[in-house]
Amino acid sequence: MAKRKAFRIRDIARESGASLTTVSLVLNQRDERISESTRQRVLAAAQRLGYQPSRLAQGLQSQKTGILAVLVPELQHVFADVYFGELLSAIHDHASAVNYKVLLEVAHPDFVSQAKHIELFDRDYVDGVLCIGVTNKDDYLVDFEDRSRPAIIVNNHLPARKLNFVRCDYEEAGRLAAQYLLGLGHRRFGLIHGAPEVQTSLDWRAGVLMALAAAGIGPTPDHLADGLYTEEGGFDAAIELLRRDPAITAILTGNDKMAIGALRGIKKSGRGVPLDVSVVGCDGIHLSAFTDPALTTVHTPLYDIGREACRLLLDLVDNRIDRAEVVRPVSLTVRESAAPAT
């Protein structure tokens, strides 16, 4: 059983009786000068042998790899999280549509010390990096600022850093959720926010508080709880908030996973949703349509964000642009989990 080895350009040259240059020119469409007959001979040989040029050699020559990296944080089951999964799907779909491959990289804690992130560029692994799930504590991002290759932050931003980003408007998301509940007559709110080292988490919280303040409502610290962006966290936070202030009639959460947990937490606390307590989530993940009651939430266009980030990163790679700072709008999806205050 002979192991088949890939054919190289010289095999095509031999097979078609042309020189290396000629083959290269033909295959790269730089063949104005080549006679039609040689062109056909070369093409036929390449076709017959199923020739595909080595990316390693092409890359060494062009200083381009045709690969993009996606940098994800080290979390339990990152790769099984719908949030990251949705972004990853979007990124991969766009990348492969334009013939790029996607390389995975997990941001380990010892990442910085070992310069593993820089390795992606310095060792010629990839042409650009998409950073997802970043936090304000991820100091290593500085190292991406002045590199010869671009990086972009996906669905977040770091106020202190001059880094490219594509994200949606989480402040607006918070505002929309709060205004909707205010419109339904609610006056006493509980907020379940995500990890405070995540900038969009702060944005969302600020949006909610601004809208409430505009209506003359200023929740006390008692009305805030960290739901850790998880179902369990949302569950615990809902129970705790209702314990601290049993008069709460509406709960806002910074993502849908926490909202799903909160739904259960509220029931566990002996209240009905939305009869006693209304809930508004954030993100509009697939599952949010199938909860009981179906979740009213602010839809953040994650798939679009992912695709746009990938598109812009490639624009940066090819120097079509030299800066990317995009904020996309969000919208309210009204379902069943929020009702007029009684």
Next chain:
Amino acid sequence: MAKRKAFRIRDIARESGASLTTVSLVLNQRDERISESTRQRVLAAAQRLGYQPSRLAQGLQSQKTGILAVLVPELQHVFADVYFGELLSAIHDHASAVNYKVLLEVAHPDFVSQAKHIELFDRDYVDGVLCIGVTNKDDYLVDFEDRSRPAIIVNNHLPARKLNFVRCDYEEAGRLAAQYLLGLGHRRFGLIHGAPEVQTSLDWRAGVLMALAAAGIGPTPDHLADGLYTEEGGFDAAIELLRRDPAITAILTGNDKMAIGALRGIKKSGRGVPLDVSVVGCDGIHLSAFTDPALTTVHTPLYDIGREACRLLLDLVDNRIDRAEVVRPVSLTVRESAAPAT
């Protein structure tokens, strides 16, 4: 703002006053012959400039890329599925522990026609491929059989093909589940299996049927339903099975997602779990411990499978072995969803 470019070996040579060869020898530990003083000078220079060798150039030389591909099927939200996520985490963890990177590839339908899978090898993208979620219909896998670079099937196998694999024993999984329920006194069973083009799905089904046959029980086709490996499918299948034969007292499912759907479907059909109907799932995903009632299931060591597959693929890459066919045992996890027949 000057864009920093990566340093090259010649920068280190210049900086340390040594030749390219010397630098290379020192950095590759082939430095028995190099004097301690030059060694130190080179190391210091490399350290100071943060030098890391280009993988492109090294790869061209060594014909190794230091990258492995993970080939996943094109499914809705593949990257957000716990099954794939768990395998992907395991693979990535092991790969990065031994300094390999992971490249993603989705098996599009037009994959074969465009020879995109072969491209991974022929264009020098990767040193090996891990195939997850394969089915008996994936004809393109033939092309991996006689390549100069190895592929391995993760947690599945194709009887018709001579391909490397690491999987767990799904026949045993089916048998364990059935025997447990038989031991609890059940005599009327419903089976919810996954997609029949997936070999392990057939294995599981065969295991269940064998155990039942040994007890003198031969379910009719009426007692089988395809749950499509999804929650929704499991939900629908459970309802349908109970409609066809209301006397069923136990339902076995080919994975936990379908079991979770079945739990809801059974309740929807007006029965209690495990009082009226017992349920035994398969896989032992994280979530299975948190359902209500907690799921009794057959634990398949997915993380171990993923890591083992990655380890063996690298053994194949480095010619330490030339064949891999591994079957790992499974075990029953008893929780609350199955009870004695009444």
Next chain:
DNA sequence: CTGAAAGCGCTAACAC
């Protein structure tokens, strides 16, 4: 103990 030079597979400037 150290360096010059060939070669991995490809592209492109330059000859012919």
Next chain:
DNA sequence: GTGTTAGCGCTTTCAG
């Protein structure tokens, strides 16, 4: 119209 050659960054044989 087509071919020769240098060079991308690195490893490794072979001289010195």
